[in-house]
Amino acid sequence: DTEVTQTPKHLVMGMTNKKSLKCEQHMGHRAMYWYKQKAKKPPELMFVYSYEKLSINESVPSRFSPECPNSSLLNLHLHALQPEDSALYLCASSQDRSAWGYTFGSGTRLTVV
Amino acid sequence: QKEVEQDPGPLSVPEGAIVSLNCTYSNSAFQYFMWYRQYSRKGPELLMYTYSSGNKEDGRFTAQVDKSSKYISLFIRDSQPSDSATYLCAIHNNAGNMLTFGGGTRLMVKP
Numbered sequence: 001d002t003e004v005t006q007t008p009k010h011l012v013m014g015m016t017n018k019k020s021l022k023c024e025q026h027m028g029h030r031a032m033y034w035y036k037q038k039a040k041k042p043p044e045l046m047f048v049y050s051y052e053k054l055s056i057n058e059s060v061p062s063r064f065s066p067e068c069p070n071s072s073l074l075n076l077h078l079h080a081l082q083p084e085d086s087a088l089y090l091c092a093s094s095q096d097r098s099a100w101g102y103t104f105g106s107g108t109r110l111t112v113v
Numbered sequence: 114q115k116e117v118e119q120d121p122g123p124l125s126v127p128e129g130a131i132v133s134l135n136c137t138y139s140n141s142a143f144q145y146f147m148w149y150r151q152y153s154r155k156g157p158e159l160l161m162y163t164y165s166s167g168n169k170e171d172g173r174f175t176a177q178v179d180k181s182s183k184y185i186s187l188f189i190r191d192s193q194p195s196d197s198a199t200y201l202c203a204i205h206n207n208a209g210n211m212l213t214f215g216g217g218t219r220l221m222v223k224p
Contacts, residue, residue, distance in 0.1 A: 004156075006156075040121070040219075041216070041217075042201055042214035042216050042217050043157065043214055045211070045212075088154070090156050090157075097210040098207065098210050100144075100145035100147065100205035100207075100212065101147075101159060101162065102159070102212060103159070104149075104156035104157045104158070106155050106156045107155070107156045109154065
């Protein structure tokens with residue numbers, strides 16, 4: 001299995017909702033990442049997990065809360081989002097933090113209304 | 114100055130043309146150089162990588178790195194409509210264990 005699987009593929013949520021994005025990989029990778037990508041822009045790093053521990057938080061607002069329950073799973077919990085948070089949220093993984101070859105999922109297209 | 118600069122395009126070429134995509138970077142500590150291809154509404158897909166100056170070829174694709182000029186290129190020969198996508202250069206800095214993306218170039222290959 002050489003894939004990163006993200007669910008759901010699409011999500012529409014209101015500003016008062018709570019939702020979660022899920023990411024799963026079974027490649028034995030020990031580093032996992034959340035990126036945010038706005039239209040016609042490159043991916044922007046949000047969070048990095050290394051060996052299930054949060055190692056980088058790129059000054060992301062607290063309405064985004066990551067969680068890494070085990071080495072294969074990564075969640076992003078969403079609460080009280082704003083319309084400007086609408087974007088494609090990408091999960092990626094790599095063998096470890098020093099590895100340069102990232103595998104990306106197809107992303108969750110999030111719309112906040 | 115951004116760490117990685119890339120012309121956003123769009124670049125429109127006829128089918129069969131040779132395409133040249135380019136990035137410049139500012140940090141000489143960067144060590145690994147990658148090209149990702151991203152189709153609309155999909156995640157980036159690793160296309161090619163290299164870590165030394167020179168050329169690396171894979172089928173119709175050639176990645177070129179010139180560390181002295183801090184310049185990387187991706188050449189696509191015999192371009193196909195299926196090559197229409199956004200191409201992102203990405204550079205990995207071993208010191209910071211970070212992947213830095215260029216802004217992406219949107220390529221359109223017309224039949």
